[in-house]
Amino acid sequence: MIVRTLAAALLIGLSTAAHAQQNQTEEMERREKVLAQLPNNAAKRIFGTVPGPANLEARAIGSFAKGCIAGATALPIDGETWQVMRLSRNRNWGHPDLIGLLEKLARRAPKEAGWPGLLVGDISQPRGGPMLTGHASHQIGLDADLWLTPMPGRRLSRDERENMSATNIVRPDWMDVEPSHYSAKHLALIRLAAREKAVTRIFVNPAIKVALCRDAGADRGWLSKVRPMWGHNYHFHIRIACPAGEASCVDQPLPQDEDGCGSELKDWLKKQYAAMHKPKPQGNGQGKPKPPPKPWTLDDLPDECRQVAVSK
Numbered sequence: 001m002i003v004r005t006l007a008a009a010l011l012i013g014l015s016t017a018a019h020a021q022q023n024q025t026e027e028m029e030r031r032e033k034v035l036a037q038l039p040n041n042a043a044k045r046i047f048g049t050v051p052g053p054a055n056l057e058a059r060a061i062g063s064f065a066k067g068c069i070a071g072a073t074a075l076p077i078d079g080e081t082w083q084v085m086r087l088s089r090n091r092n093w094g095h096p097d098l099i100g101l102l103e104k105l106a107r108r109a110p111k112e113a114g115w116p117g118l119l120v121g122d123i124s125q126p127r128g129g130p131m132l133t134g135h136a137s138h139q140i141g142l143d144a145d146l147w148l149t150p151m152p153g154r155r156l157s158r159d160e161r162e163n164m165s166a167t168n169i170v171r172p173d174w175m176d177v178e179p180s181h182y183s184a185k186h187l188a189l190i191r192l193a194a195r196e197k198a199v200t201r202i203f204v205n206p207a208i209k210v211a212l213c214r215d216a217g218a219d220r221g222w223l224s225k226v227r228p229m230w231g232h233n234y235h236f237h238i239r240i241a242c243p244a245g246e247a248s249c250v251d252q253p254l255p256q257d258e259d260g261c262g263s264e265l266k267d268w269l270k271k272q273y274a275a276m277h278k279p280k281p282q283g284n285g286q287g288k289p290k291p292p293p294k295p296w297t298l299d300d301l302p303d304e305c306r307q308v309a310v311s312k
């Protein structure tokens, strides 16, 4: 039953969330499979294999799910209060504004949220752009995934960072959090991030938003930035606004000014429940699967991404 539920979940777009948990072997296999099917000029191949950043002035180009980044910097893999996970993916790159914000959040988390430190998941590739595996967004260096597992009080080995699993804090029925895995510190950390002015959106599973709505108390303004989204039960996702003065960056309007704990959240829970209980498609000869969409080339991305792609 669990396998079946998971299979259904994967079919409806939770694959990105599951992907966040994949260990190094699973990730490599998936990556090779995608590469084998992509034409040479595919944007995913170009941006997914380039080892380092474009040595240009820092600039986010395009939109969160269609763009690239010039002059990205890497979050150091170790800080006093953070550790970068899944190092082989080389996705700890971002806009300097985002990297600065993550470092600041990591520094404040222990004292202000009782959270010992951040385990940092995917940020962006060295030049952003579409990825070979996982994530529709994370393309312009302004999105970052943070694990819902507190940082342990020791340095993790490279091997642990590749293969250790994060904690799923959602209850098996996907309607609320799992009390043995969720604590007030999760709320405190997400609230600390949401109160940062630059942060415009935080994505969490609808079941997590249920808990945040219940436990937030009287001060609820920050909740409007916390949006329900598929997956996001092992990690949460932080998005910051386009940096000031970067005309090439396409921003999103801020979420409307309410806590989002009413009908929108109920609809999400219903939608998620229905997706989990959708019967598995039977048989295999009935109706051919839709051919996959044509992979993007550089022509599909903003013009400036061509320079980012070829820059030394």
Ligand SMILES: [Zn+2]
Binding pocket: 135, 138, 143, 144, 145, 236, 237, 238
């Ligand atoms: Zn994410």
